[in-house]
Amino acid sequence: MSHRTSSFQLSDLFPREIDIEVCLKTLKIFQKLEGDVNCVVWDASLVLAKYLETMCQSKPDFLSGVRVLELGSGLGVVGLTAATLGAQVTLTDLPEALPLLRLNIAENKSKIVSMGGYAIAESLVWGDKHSDIHKQEFDMIVLADCVYYEDAINPLIETLQCLNNTIKKKPTIYLTQELRDSDIQKKLWNDFSDKLAELFYVEKIPEEQQHVNYRSSDILLLKITKK
Numbered sequence: 001m002s003h004r005t006s007s008f009q010l011s012d013l014f015p016r017e018i019d020i021e022v023c024l025k026t027l028k029i030f031q032k033l034e035g036d037v038n039c040v041v042w043d044a045s046l047v048l049a050k051y052l053e054t055m056c057q058s059k060p061d062f063l064s065g066v067r068v069l070e071l072g073s074g075l076g077v078v079g080l081t082a083a084t085l086g087a088q089v090t091l092t093d094l095p096e097a098l099p100l101l102r103l104n105i106a107e108n109k110s111k112i113v114s115m116g117g118y119a120i121a122e123s124l125v126w127g128d129k130h131s132d133i134h135k136q137e138f139d140m141i142v143l144a145d146c147v148y149y150e151d152a153i154n155p156l157i158e159t160l161q162c163l164n165n166t167i168k169k170k171p172t173i174y175l176t177q178e179l180r181d182s183d184i185q186k187k188l189w190n191d192f193s194d195k196l197a198e199l200f201y202v203e204k205i206p207e208e209q210q211h212v213n214y215r216s217s218d219i220l221l222l223k224i225t226k227k
C-alpha cells in the first residue's frame with residue numbers, strides 16, 4: 001500500500017473539545033477542515049474513549065500506569081483519553097498521520113502530565129512485523145473504527161497476532177467498530193470478525209455497561225483476549 005504524505009497549516013484546523021468528566025479535564029483535539037480518514041474524530045472513538053472513562057469511574061486505577069498501545073489512532077481521542085486517565089500510551093498510525101497526531105499530543109500534554117499519564121506517537125503500519133513496537137510490552141491495545149479497508153484486514157489481524165505472540169503478558173484488546181450498511185463494509189466486518197474469532201476470545205460488551213450518552217446500536221464494543 002502506498003502512503004501519502006500529509007502536512008497542514010494551522011489555518012486548516014479547527015478544534016473540538018471533549019470533556020473527560022471523571023477527572024474534570026477537557027481535551028482539545030484539532031481536526032482538519034478537509035482531508036483523509038485520519039483528519040476527523042470518528043464516533044467509534046468517542047464510544048471507546050467514554051467506555052474507558054466509565055471503567056475508571058467504577059475502578060479508579062483501571063488505567064493508572066497501564067501500558068496502552070493504540071492502533072490507527074487518527075487524531076488520538078482514545079489514546080489521549082487513556083493518557084489523561086493515567087495510562088502510559090503509545091499512539092500509532094500511518095506516517096502521514098503523525099504530524100497532526102503529535103500536535104494533538106502537544107496541545108494536551110500538560111493535562112496528561114498533571115494526571116500522571118504519558119503519550120507518544122509513533123508510526124506503525126499494520127502488517128509490518130519489523131516495527132520496533134513489537135519489541136515493547138503493552139498491557140492493553142485499543143483501536144477504534146479500523147476495519148475499513150479491504151487491503152488492511154489481513155495486515156491488521158497479523159499485527160494483533162504479532163503483538164500477542166512476541167510478549168510474555170497478553171494484552172487485553174478493546175475494539176470499537178461502526179457497523180455500516182453497505183454490502184462491502186458488511187463483508188469486510190464479517191471477514192475480519194471470522195478471522196478474529198479463530199485466534200482470540202471475543203466478548204461483546206453490552207450497551208448497558210457503556211457510557212450512558214456515548215453508545216449506539218450501530219457501534220460494536222468488543223473485549224478481545226488471546227486464546
Ligand SMILES: C[S@@+](CC[C@H](N)C(=O)[O-])C[C@H]1O[C@@H](n2cnc3c(N)ncnc32)[C@H](O)[C@@H]1O
Nearest residue numbers: 037038041042045072073074094125126144145
Ligand atoms: C476510520 S479512521 C479511525 C481513526 C480513529 N481511530 C478514530 O476513530 O477517530 C482509521 C485509521 O486507521 C489508519 N490506518 C489505515 N490503514 C492503516 C494501516 N495500514 N496501518 C496503520 N494505520 C492505518 C488511518 O490513517 C486512520 O487514522
